Ligand SMILES: Cc1ncc(C[n+]2csc(CCOP(=O)(O)OP(=O)(O)O)c2C)c(N)n1
């Protein structure tokens with residue numbers, strides 16, 4: 380079932396209307412819960428039974444289910460393309476695991492894992508066209524992969540040796556953004572420019588459930604709506620914003636927020652790569668046709684820690700993670716590929732070897748990254764230089780020089 384805000388505008392008679400009511404109940408339950416494991420179980424049980432349905436094309440068991448509205452968007456998909464989506468997810472997960480290990484080995488300062496969100500990112504990323512423009516957060520490693528950014532380039536910032544690591548205009552993939560929600564404004568402004576140029580490309584702004592509470596995101600929604608900007612707001616609701624559950628961000632399902640701004644919102648199974656592909660394609664099609672923004676809420680789960688600096692056992696129980704492991708995005712596509720005989724043992728074995736090779740390449744590339752010149756941080760602050768920057772550079776030079784045994788460096 381598709382639940383869009385146009386449907387939600389008819390309260391009480393539609394599923395969306397019902398969801399709004401029950402969503403409030405779930406919120407009330409959440410409001411009562413404290414920090415104990417038992418209460419957490421109550422909350423997640425309540426959430427499961429009261430949340431609205433989502434667009435799903437592949438069940439967790441890997442069964443293809445029909446969807447009158449979205450089947451058309453994946454109707455022509457070939458077995459080779461399906462294997463391609465699987466390969467994308469497996470290699471992305473492998474890259475991500477490698478990066479986590481590299482942080483543990485002291486090669487990276489920090490890493491934000493995408494574990495569990497592969498389908499949301501690969502499905503939506505593969506829906507984009509080369510001339511579309513993507514504005515990510517700091518966790519969009521799968522989308523970066525789809526856009527053609529070499530994964531090793533994602534690691535420099537996390538190693539602390541550069542401030543970005545790739546040219547955004549080479550792949551129409553902006554630099555990672557740490558200031559929560561701010562990229563939705565950049566994306567909306569860019570999309571307004573695209574519309575003024577008369578181009579038929581579109582823009583995707585990624586953000587999280589926590590970001591949905593930011594003023595920047597609200598402002599983006601307003602501007603995108605009233606200027607009918609060709610932008611897709613792709614919210615990965617991974618249930619957590621560091622240690623804050625989604626119940627602390629909203630009393631209604633997030634996709635319903637779009638209703639108040641006057642554009643459609645849809646919730647998709649974020650662990651179903653086919654559904655994410657179809658829903659994003661449709662949203663991009665609307666944008667290209669001049670029909671304005673769409674909010675996609677990909678309902679998924681952050682299976683790992685927020686970052687390598689976080690310890691999720693301090694604020695959430697195992698039962699939640701175990702329930703989501705059963706909905707693993709990679710496993711469900713594998714089941715589908717096997718059941719439909721679209722992939723054989725040879726394919727999986729070859730992919731395993733490719734994963735190993737990627738892991739090795741990533742490890743070697745990170746260790747070979749040169750340290751930046753200490754003074755590089757003063758470059759690119761102002762185009763024509765600035766007295767304050769000169770003063771700070773001089774102070775830093777004096778500080779460096781005070782380490783006589785290191786020769787000032
Ligand atoms: C404006 C701003 N406020 C706070 C932070 C600190 N911070 C970093 S990540 C994060 C949580 C974001 O959660 P969400 O939007 O759900 O994305 P997720 O990390 O789950 O992918 C916060 C609060 C920040 N980086 N920027």
Ligand SMILES: [Mg+2]
Pocket residue numbers: 587588589615616617618619620621
């Ligand atoms: Mg989140």
